[in-house]
Amino acid sequence: MVTITDYAGITPAWCPGCGNFGILTALKKALVELDIEPYQILMVSGIGQAGKLPHYTKGNVFNSLHGRSLPPAIGAKIANAELTVIAVGGDGDGYGEGGNHFMHSVRRNHDITYLVHDNQIYGLTKGQASPTSDQGFVTKTTPQGAAPPVNPMALAIAAGASFVSRGFAGDIEHLTRLIKLGIQHKGFALIDILQPCVSFNDKNTYSWYRQRVYKLEEEANYDPGNKAAAFAKAQEWAERIPIGVIYQQELPTFEEQLPALSRGPLVRQQIGPEQIRGLLAEFL
Amino acid sequence: MTVDINFMVGGEAGQGVQSVGFLLAKALARGGYHIFADQDYESRIRGGHNFFRARARDSRVEAITEPVDMLITLDKASIDLHQKELATGGVIVFDSESVKDIGSDGNRLGVPLGKLAEEKGGAKRMANTVALGAALGLVKYDLDILDKVLSDHFGAGEVGDGNVKAARAGYEYAQQNFRGDFTYRLDPFITNPRMLLTGNDAIALGAIAAGCKFMAAYPMTPVTSIMEYMSSKAMDLGLVMVPAEDEIAAVNMVIGASYAGVRAMTATSGGGFCLMVEGLGLAGMTETPLVVIYGQRPGPAIGLPTRTEQGDLEFALYASHGEFPRAVLAPATVEDAFWSTIKAFNLAEKYQLPVILLTDHHLASSYGTVEQFDLSKVTIERGLLFTADKTSQSEYQRHKITESGISPRAFPGQEGTLVVTDSDEHNESGHPIEDAETRTKMMQKRLRKLVSLKQEMAPPQLYGAEKAETTLLGWGSTYGAIREAVDLLRREDISVNLLHLNELWPFPVESVSSVLDQARQSYVIENNATGQLSHLIQAETGRKMSGRILKYDGRPFTPAYIVRELKKAGV
Numbered sequence: 001m002v003t004i005t006d007y008a009g010i011t012p013a014w015c016p017g018c019g020n021f022g023i024l025t026a027l028k029k030a031l032v033e034l035d036i037e038p039y040q041i042l043m044v045s046g047i048g049q050a051g052k053l054p055h056y057t058k059g060n061v062f063n064s065l066h067g068r069s070l071p072p073a074i075g076a077k078i079a080n081a082e083l084t085v086i087a088v089g090g091d092g093d094g095y096g097e098g099g100n101h102f103m104h105s106v107r108r109n110h111d112i113t114y115l116v117h118d119n120q121i122y123g124l125t126k127g128q129a130s131p132t133s134d135q136g137f138v139t140k141t142t143p144q145g146a147a148p149p150v151n152p153m154a155l156a157i158a159a160g161a162s163f164v165s166r167g168f169a170g171d172i173e174h175l176t177r178l179i180k181l182g183i184q185h186k187g188f189a190l191i192d193i194l195q196p197c198v199s200f201n202d203k204n205t206y207s208w209y210r211q212r213v214y215k216l217e218e219e220a221n222y223d224p225g226n227k228a229a230a231f232a233k234a235q236e237w238a239e240r241i242p243i244g245v246i247y248q249q250e251l252p253t254f255e256e257q258l259p260a261l262s263r264g265p266l267v268r269q270q271i272g273p274e275q276i277r278g279l280l281a282e283f284l
Numbered sequence: 285m286t287v288d289i290n291f292m293v294g295g296e297a298g299q300g301v302q303s304v305g306f307l308l309a310k311a312l313a314r315g316g317y318h319i320f321a322d323q324d325y326e327s328r329i330r331g332g333h334n335f336f337r338a339r340a341r342d343s344r345v346e347a348i349t350e351p352v353d354m355l356i357t358l359d360k361a362s363i364d365l366h367q368k369e370l371a372t373g374g375v376i377v378f379d380s381e382s383v384k385d386i387g388s389d390g391n392r393l394g395v396p397l398g399k400l401a402e403e404k405g406g407a408k409r410m411a412n413t414v415a416l417g418a419a420l421g422l423v424k425y426d427l428d429i430l431d432k433v434l435s436d437h438f439g440a441g442e443v444g445d446g447n448v449k450a451a452r453a454g455y456e457y458a459q460q461n462f463r464g465d466f467t468y469r470l471d472p473f474i475t476n477p478r479m480l481l482t483g484n485d486a487i488a489l490g491a492i493a494a495g496c497k498f499m500a501a502y503p504m505t506p507v508t509s510i511m512e513y514m515s516s517k518a519m520d521l522g523l524v525m526v527p528a529e530d531e532i533a534a535v536n537m538v539i540g541a542s543y544a545g546v547r548a549m550t551a552t553s554g555g556g557f558c559l560m561v562e563g564l565g566l567a568g569m570t571e572t573p574l575v576v577i578y579g580q581r582p583g584p585a586i587g588l589p590t591r592t593e594q595g596d597l598e599f600a601l602y603a604s605h606g607e608f609p610r611a612v613l614a615p616a617t618v619e620d621a622f623w624s625t626i627k628a629f630n631l632a633e634k635y636q637l638p639v640i641l642l643t644d645h646h647l648a649s650s651y652g653t654v655e656q657f658d659l660s661k662v663t664i665e666r667g668l669l670f671t672a673d674k675t676s677q678s679e680y681q682r683h684k685i686t687e688s689g690i691s692p693r694a695f696p697g698q699e700g701t702l703v704v705t706d707s708d709e710h711n712e713s714g715h716p717i718e719d720a721e722t723r724t725k726m727m728q729k730r731l732r733k734l735v736s737l738k739q740e741m742a743p744p745q746l747y748g749a750e751k752a753e754t755t756l757l758g759w760g761s762t763y764g765a766i767r768e769a770v771d772l773l774r775r776e777d778i779s780v781n782l783l784h785l786n787e788l789w790p791f792p793v794e795s796v797s798s799v800l801d802q803a804r805q806s807y808v809i810e811n812n813a814t815g816q817l818s819h820l821i822q823a824e825t826g827r828k829m830s831g832r833i834l835k836y837d838g839r840p841f842t843p844a845y846i847v848r849e850l851k852k853a854g855v
Contacts, residue, residue, distance in 0.1 A: 010715055037699075038702060039696075039697065039698060039699050039700065039701065039702060040697065042544070042696045042697075044540065047707070052716070055704075055706070055715050055716065058702065059702060060696035060697070060702055060703045060704065061702075061703075061704040061705065061706070061714065062540065062543055062570070062705055063705070063706040063707055063708065063716070064536065064539075064540075064566060064707055065536070065562055065563075065566050065707050068532070068536045068562075068563075068566075070533075071500075071528070071532070071533040071534075071535075071536030071537045071539075071540060072536050072537065072539050072540030072543065073540060074526070074537050074540060075498065075500065075526075075536070075537035075538060075539065075540025075541035075542070075543075075544070075548065076540040076541060076543060076544040076696070077540075078498060078524050078526070078537075078541060079497075079498060079540070079541040079542075079544035079545060079546040079548070080544045080545065080546075080695070080696065080697050082697060083544070083696055083697050100529050100530060100532075100533070101529065101532075101533050103529075104528075104529035104533070258518075258524055259518060259519045259522070260497070260518060260519075260521075260522040260523055260524050261524075263522050266497045266498060266522075266524065266541075266546045267544055267545040267546050267695060267697075269497060269522055271494075271495025271497065271547065271664065272493075272495065272664065273493040273494075273659040273662035273664075274659065275492055275493065275495075275521055276489050276492050276493045276657075276659070277659060279489060279492070279517070280479060280489070280656050280657065283479035283480055283481045283485065284314070284477050284478075284479055284480075284656075
């Protein structure tokens, strides 16, 4: 049995009180509860405070470039589909720098889980507006206020996602459940996580979120399989913010549709020049 | 008797110029001829003007040539544009239905292409096949070989039959109606034919032979056919080719697959490589094997998308911020492209770094004849691998500091081993660090890999005598043209040799220096405007070239062009 101590990593360099701590705890708990061992997981992260998370726990780690957590995660998953692949990044990383990868990873439905630490601010560069900063939010780079934000939930649903969800770093139990569902989901699982930045975002604080979040699973009659309802739910923000699974549908994954993977993980397949012997005749 | 005949097929995009050219080349290759053929086309799908040159010789050939012995035209524009390139005694095949006023010079053959195609083949669109038949009729080539090439290409059904009949109609028409004097007669002379393939075909085959199982790329001329070939074999051979959303995704997917233990590559041209550069640095920092097939075309920006140039040598050598080791190989011929690709995979894994295989449009899309690859000579060297030991107390260190700079690789998913790496500067365990001492040690460790990597590089190819008055230097796809220029000059008793670089980085300082020291003068010959190889040679050896023959019009060199330019320069 895996225990939480198996997932102890090096000491985090995050600010005291950072929302990232809640996400780290929830991730470890989810992995322990799913009885997945560190060697079975691969965490691929981008750059920013979120990108450091894999180092603060245990597992295989590929800490890539800014905005590029998804492409290497996809490459590794195709190379070894037995790995549990978790991509990690922030809002700037995933919705700004890596926006194109986000849209296409969603539509191709790769079998990976994507944690987006969404603090609505650039933290590591010390407080500039991000793609999810609320409209009008004043920062050093947006003295007249930020432009309208992207809506990751609506974007993912529109792109054909199979699992779209939102968690809150201030509710570890709920987030743990969500991460477990995401990992268990067959296909691309987006978990956007509301994460207070205690150093640079004095608007979207723990209490600001607490006053607004509510759990979808406690809503009578909410059906995450209903795309139109999910799209409507994805628009809620200013007064009430839904957390939980907003949308889920069963779709074939990219990996299960690759003929090559029906023979087992690519990494274990035989290689050698004899493979081309039959091909040479085509050129005669 | 020596045979060296130069065909040109011209027409609009969509008329089947490429098919005629390719099938002509294939038919002659089956009879034993050595072929070199290139394609000149515009960046459009229909219309415009395209041509295909195929040169057949009874000995090795690796360059296009001038003038044209037989001009096969599918439209009027091809006559107008290329008539002046015709050799004395050359022949023009044209469509007598659409072209009336070509004059009555003896060496003209007008064929009612559309009419014969419809009557004999069953469809007007086989007009190009009629032209192919007429061309081979003029040289009285073996009809059975042509029949077989067509049925292999078009299948045994109605389309194949129609094409065989259309070609025969053209063949017979030429024999009955040609009144001119065209002296070439081509007979098949071997029964054990060579392969006919492009540089891109050879690269794709080389990659599969080397065990490449994963490719991700975005289509871009001139490398798209590599993607298509890999995709077409995905099912049968258990490969994966991901059509990525952009080149940034492509290179990063490849890095992810390679980190996870699978031989992987991407392919692109200059514009796409611009986007991949951050990935190159990522592979350098995380010491992840990476193979990039880089087919150059003229830039900057979109440049001339369907033409050729060697303008990106310095970009390939120096791309990315920061300093890290890499290897750059530049295959000279179609055959070379196969072996260089295999070497690229071996170097990438043994030294855990990016390897760029630098080709260009000319090599990528030109056809050459090659003896069947001897697969027993293919070696797969995966480098130092770490074997997990469950009893070991010490944890695996992905970036362990060693004397060679090479740390044993492990792949994620092995019990008892965690593979941790970072684009941040990191310690031996792969976790990020900030201290000066570790940074220095890690830089030294990575750069130390160059010491043994240098030993792997093949010396440049020397053609001709070891010592000559004039040494010509080239790299990559210009090899065939420069080599033939050397032959032409030596026939005039001009003392000249060629030092050709196929493996550019790490740079072969000693061998280049020693050849240059024996030459009275040296000329670098490059398909670019600024003489990038000459810069490199000067930087690495301290030797300055006497002169440079540069060409940057988007077109490849011919041997005759090189000879003319050298003579102008006083050689």
